[in-house]
Amino acid sequence: MDSQLKNVGILAMDMYFPPTCIQQEALEVHDGASKGKYTIGLGQDCMAFCTELEDVISMSLTVVTSLLEKYGIDPKQIGRLEVGSETVIDKSKSIKTWLMDIFEECGNTEIEGVDSTNACYGGTAALLNCINWVESSSWDGRYGVVVCTDSAVYAEGPARPTGGAAAIAMLIGPNAPIALESKFRGTHMAHVYDFYKPNLASEYPVVDGKLSQTCYLMALDSCYKRFCTKFEKFEGNQFSISDAECFVFHSPYNKLVQKSFARLCFNDFLRNASSIGKDAREKLEPFSTLTGDESYQSRDLEKATQQVAKHLYDAKVQPSTLLPKQVGNMYTASLYAAFASALHAKHSTLDGKRIVMFSYGSGLASTMFSFRLREGQHPFSLSNIASVLNVSEKLEARHVFPPEKFVENTKVMEHLYGAKDFVTTKDRSLLSNGTFYLTKVDSMYRRFYAKNVVSGTTPCCENGSVLNGH
Numbered sequence: 117m118d119s120q121l122k123n124v125g126i127l128a129m130d131m132y133f134p135p136t137c138i139q140q141e142a143l144e145v146h147d148g149a150s151k152g153k154y155t156i157g158l159g160q161d162c163m164a165f166c167t168e169l170e171d172v173i174s175m176s177l178t179v180v181t182s183l184l185e186k187y188g189i190d191p192k193q194i195g196r197l198e199v200g201s202e203t204v205i206d207k208s209k210s211i212k213t214w215l216m217d218i219f220e221e222c223g224n225t226e227i228e229g230v231d232s233t234n235a236c237y238g239g240t241a242a243l244l245n246c247i248n249w250v251e252s253s254s255w256d257g258r259y260g261v262v263v264c265t266d267s268a269v270y271a272e273g274p275a276r277p278t279g280g281a282a283a284i285a286m287l288i289g290p291n292a293p294i295a296l297e298s299k300f301r302g303t304h305m306a307h308v309y310d311f312y313k314p315n316l317a318s319e320y321p322v323v324d325g326k327l328s329q330t331c332y333l334m335a336l337d338s339c340y341k342r343f344c345t346k347f348e349k350f351e352g353n354q355f356s357i358s359d360a361e362c363f364v365f366h367s368p369y370n371k372l373v374q375k376s377f378a379r380l381c382f383n384d385f386l387r388n389a390s391s392i393g394k395d396a397r398e399k400l401e402p403f404s405t406l407t408g409d410e411s412y413q414s415r416d417l418e419k420a421t422q423q424v425a426k427h428l429y430d431a432k433v434q435p436s437t438l439l440p441k442q443v444g445n446m447y448t449a450s451l452y453a454a455f456a457s458a459l460h461a462k463h464s465t466l467d468g469k470r471i472v473m474f475s476y477g478s479g480l481a482s483t484m485f486s487f488r489l490r491e492g493q494h495p496f497s498l499s500n501i502a503s504v505l506n507v508s509e510k511l512e513a514r515h516v517f518p519p520e521k522f523v524e525n526t527k528v529m530e531h532l533y534g535a536k537d538f539v540t541t542k543d544r545s546l547l548s549n550g551t552f553y554l555t556k557v558d559s560m561y562r563r564f565y566a567k568n569v570v571s572g573t574t575p576c577c578e579n580g581s582v583l584n585g586h
């Protein structure tokens with residue numbers, strides 16, 4: 117294999133989120149929260165959730181099948197498949213093994229990779245592993261696939277509106293329109309209890325919300341510093357926010373993304389970077405002597421930096437916020453859904469541009485890295501990826517549930533989590549053609565999935581509609 121492969125990265129992408137969602141405005145009223153707390157305070161519009169028919173496995177089956185079909189990829193061409201997820205369905209059997217059904221049917225069982233787990237960071241671990249594989253001497257010339265899949269659900273309380281659900285699939289290989297700039301990445305890892313899932317009988321995490329916000333911002337600062345140092349070492353000039361077209365963040369909720377970008381501007385100010393003009397410098401000068409800890413607590417600094425960053429936020433961050441605001445926190449898929457939003461909004465203007473990504477998973481693991489984009493050749497082109505993602509149509513096709521129905525569904529899901537010996541509802545009217553769904557869990561906890569074929573439509577593939585022969 118060529119050891120000097122060029123532009124290894126993302127060749128193609130697809131995304132799936134459940135057709136069921138709730139408006140944050142209605143949830144505010146239902147929860148008795150003050151008006152604007154979820155919509156302005158958290159910055160969220162809508163939240164997707166799974167019903168009993170869907171879970172992280174069905175969403176992965178849906179999105180991987182769709183990725184292969186829409187880009188015309190033969191399942192035999194896949195040599196590595198990695199899944200990032202923090203939604204535990206089985207403590208031993210990886211989600212990847214369920215996905216093997218798609219490949220076994222085509223006679224391909226030679227596929228490396230399993231699952232990566234660390235809160236919202238698992239997808240990034242999977243992506244970096246897969247890219248490393250393509251760049252390594254073990255690469256056999258086939259494509260890699262990375263799947264990020266999660267259902268983010270919280271117990272009743274302040275964290276509940278920060279849920280969401282989705283799966284993203286990405287095809288990895290050389291000569292990609294979205295190439296990783298491997299040399300520049302900055303990582304920060306530490307041991308903290310900000311968000312974790314010690315109770316294996318429940319799907320809900322234990323969350324120290326305030327600590328998780330501070331940990332996120334501290335990790336961001338640390339990754340940005342390291343990213344800049346690497347950039348400066350290899351490029352010989354200072355990095356500043358002017359050097360990237362977009363900044364894409366893991367998005368638990370939009371307000372934290374606004375604060376994060378403002379924090380990068382403050383970092384640029386402290387580093388005396390050229391991106392910060394004279395006016396902004398004057399506004400931030402009073403905060404130049406704050407210690408790190410003081411700077412995370414200072415409301416005045418937060419306000420001043422957000423003011424200074426506003427126009428840059430609108431240009432460099434806002435295009436990536438559509439799906440995270442509409443779908444909610446998708447845990448491992450959140451960062452890549454934000455990236456998909458940027459492609460949706462700006463794909464025709466991204467040729468030759470750099471996009472900086474910040475991945476954060478509680479516990480904690482975080483990395484800042486960057487992609488260099490070019491239009492590419494069909495089907496692996498930015499415009500085709502945007503067209504396959506089909507973001508507007510997918511968002512418009514959703515069904516909005518009233519809050520009472522959402523809460524009712526939450527109770528059903530609590531009951532079914534970790535349960536055995538049940539069949540799911542026969543009502544699949546909300547699922548679109550080609551969506552995989554859970555049919556039953558038998559007395560040995562084995563899960564069975566089928567593909568929804570809407571009558572009057574052509575099945576998307578020849579694989580039959582039932583997996584596992586049941």
Ligand code: ACO
Nearest residue numbers: 150151152153156157158274275278323325326328332368
């Ligand atoms: N109108 C406008 N804004 C309002 C209103 C209102 N009526 N009411 C409150 N707000 C603002 C608050 O001032 C606050 O803004 P700030 O962040 O600038 O201070 C914001 O809305 C949230 O209000 P809080 O009272 O701070 O919210 P609360 O503490 O109840 O919950 C939290 C927020 C901690 C984010 C919670 O939803 C949570 O724990 N979520 C899960 C953890 C999480 O997502 N952490 C992020 C990183 S880790 C990860 O990705 C899972």
